[in-house]
Amino acid sequence: MNAFFNDLGRQVLDLWKKENFSLEKFPTIARKALEARPPSEHVSLLELMREYLLNDEQPLQSMSGFGQPELIAYEHPRFYIQLLFWLDGTTDIHQHEFSGAFHVMHGSSIHAHYTFENARSITPHLRVGDVRMKQIELLETGRTAPIVSGPGCIHSLFHLDSPSVTVVVRTHNDPGTGPQFNYLPPHVAVDPMHADTLTMRRKQLLDVMEQSDDPAYAEIVMEMLGTLDFERGFFILQHSMAALRDRGEWEAAIKTFRQRHGQLAKGVQTTLEEGVRRDLIKNMRSSIATPEHRFFLALLMNVPTRADLLTLVKRRYPKPAPLETVLRWAQELTVITDESAEILDAAFPATLDAELEDQPEIFLSALRYFLSGSTRLPPSLRDQPTAVIEELRHAFAASTLRMLVV
Numbered sequence: 001m002n003a004f005f006n007d008l009g010r011q012v013l014d015l016w017k018k019e020n021f022s023l024e025k026f027p028t029i030a031r032k033a034l035e036a037r038p039p040s041e042h043v044s045l046l047e048l049m050r051e052y053l054l055n056d057e058q059p060l061q062s063m064s065g066f067g068q069p070e071l072i073a074y075e076h077p078r079f080y081i082q083l084l085f086w087l088d089g090t091t092d093i094h095q096h097e098f099s100g101a102f103h104v105m106h107g108s109s110i111h112a113h114y115t116f117e118n119a120r121s122i123t124p125h126l127r128v129g130d131v132r133m134k135q136i137e138l139l140e141t142g143r144t145a146p147i148v149s150g151p152g153c154i155h156s157l158f159h160l161d162s163p164s165v166t167v168v169v170r171t172h173n174d175p176g177t178g179p180q181f182n183y184l185p186p187h188v189a190v191d192p193m194h195a196d197t198l199t200m201r202r203k204q205l206l207d208v209m210e211q212s213d214d215p216a217y218a219e220i221v222m223e224m225l226g227t228l229d230f231e232r233g234f235f236i237l238q239h240s241m242a243a244l245r246d247r248g249e250w251e252a253a254i255k256t257f258r259q260r261h262g263q264l265a266k267g268v269q270t271t272l273e274e275g276v277r278r279d280l281i282k283n284m285r286s287s288i289a290t291p292e293h294r295f296f297l298a299l300l301m302n303v304p305t306r307a308d309l310l311t312l313v314k315r316r317y318p319k320p321a322p323l324e325t326v327l328r329w330a331q332e333l334t335v336i337t338d339e340s341a342e343i344l345d346a347a348f349p350a351t352l353d354a355e356l357e358d359q360p361e362i363f364l365s366a367l368r369y370f371l372s373g374s375t376r377l378p379p380s381l382r383d384q385p386t387a388v389i390e391e392l393r394h395a396f397a398a399s400t401l402r403m404l405v406v
Contacts, residue, residue: 002048002073005081008033009074012081012169021078023099023174027146030101030169039105039167040142048083073167084166086159088286090301092192093131093156093183099149100170107164108140108291110298114154116189124179125191126231128267131183133304138316149177158298160291185274187267188234199232203239210243218249225256230264233257238272280345281400288333292317296329300400306371309403326404327368334360343367346399349391366392370405 012033019025052058052071059075067084074081079100086107093114112133119129131154139145139157147153147170157166179191202224209217221240225233237257244250258265281301285294295316303309313322330343340348341359348359365378370393381389396405 002043002051004037004039004043005073008037008039008169009076009081011037012079013076016078023149023171026079026171027099027101027148030099031144031146034101034103034144034167034169038142038144039103043105045106045165068163077172079169079171082168082170084168086164086166087162088159090159090282090285091157093154093185095151095154095181095183096147096149097173097178097180098171099147099174100168101144101146102169103144103167104139104141105165105167106141107159107161108138109160109164109166110136110158110295110302111139111145112136112156112158112302114156114183114185116151116154116183119151119189122264123231125194126234127181127189128187128264129189130187131185131189133302136302136308136312138312149174151181154183156302158294158301160294160298162289184271187271196232196235199235202236206236206240206243218244218247218253221253222249222256225253226260228260230261233260234268237268238275241272241276277400284344284400290332293329293333296326296333300403303403306403306406323368323372326371327364330367330401331360331364334364336360344400346396346401349395352388352391363392363395367396367401367404370396 012029015029015033016022016026019029059072059080061072062070064070067082068087069085071083071085072080073083083105093112113135115132115134116127117130117132119127121127147168149171179193181189182192183189206217206221209220221236221244224236228236237253240253241250244253254269257268278301281297285297288294288297299309299312303312310322310326313325317325334341334343336342336356336359340350340356341363342348343363346363348354348363354362362380365380366389369378369381377384377389393405396402
């Protein structure tokens with residue numbers, strides 16, 4: 001592997017050895033080493049890939065599916081250095097069972113930090129509480145951030161450029177800091193490594209019923225939700241959500257789950273529906289390559305309010321006004337299908353009487369009106385009754401753009 005990473009690894013090892021391999025001090029050591037000689041300034045990405053592809057003398061590689069791909073650049077029994085490539089990946093909100101630091105070698109990312117408050121363990125592998133964002137920042141090429149194991153460092157990364165490359169100096173595992181929970185906002189944390197084989201097989205069997213269009217599907221799921229414990233019931237509900245919605249049984253399923261688990265189930269519907277929204281945005285990025293538009297998607301996924309979104313847009317793109325920048329993005333992302341004009345997943349209401357070629361102007365004018373908070377309707381909407389304005393608002397509110405209009 002590139003000689004730079006061998007030197008970096010030996011430097012980290014020497015510094016850590018002087019601290020008697022203290023896990024508490026490792027994040028600071030890793031961060032300072034990366035900041036002293038930033039890989040972004042000393043490593044050519046093209047040369048690194050060429051050397052890796054042509055030179056057989058490489059550290060032992062893992063079978064990890066994390067990264068697109070993950071390369072091990074330096075390996076030691078106590079720690080290692082990995083390079084994580086990202087083409088269209090977005091990390092879940094997560095904590096770590098390891099510590100160290102990461103450095104943005106190429107590209108940029110939105111980095112969101114969270115807390116998990118009022119936590120309550122239901123099982124060793126599932127908790128309920130309140131996932132709250134405490135900070136969001138833009139990490140550009142050259143930035144370095146520490147990683148602290150355990151629930152004190154809950155975060156997510158939305159990579160803006162393709163590829164983005166992150167260098168991670170990390171321990172193998174910090175005892176006593178697991179499980180490495182993933183957080184499903186706003187109310188649930190799950191252990192992604194927990195393997196409940198019975199639940200896995202049940203989900204597979206439900207897939208058989210769904211794909212064969214078995215009329216008993218919804219009835220069987222309801223019976224399961226009425227008898228299963230909270231953890232297994234949650235995963236069955238999560239897995240069956242799309243099929244239940246298609247059958248018009250989603251609200252009934254939520255009601256059954258609430259009747260079984262009472263107050264404990266209070267935040268489950270919101271959590272599962274938020275998961276659908278976040279997954280939809282993640283899927284959009286596979287067809288959206290422009291860094292500005294990916295930045296917009298990252299904000300739609302992560303920021304809690306319209307004001308926060310506009311503040312972050314202004315921070316990265318000071319001119320023109322953030323409102324104009326967002327509206328330009330919306331216009332650039334507008335497409336006309338055979339049925340309607342669409343901005344991302346917001347579709348012009350089919351119930352409104354408007355020619356297809358006129359829909360983009362009306363839709364964008366409505367978005368400007370809602371986003372600006374103005375009391376004066378734009379010319380294209382002044383002759384429209386209140387019911388039409390509210391139907392346009394509902395079209396946005398039912399989409400990933402909802403924070404812009406509410």
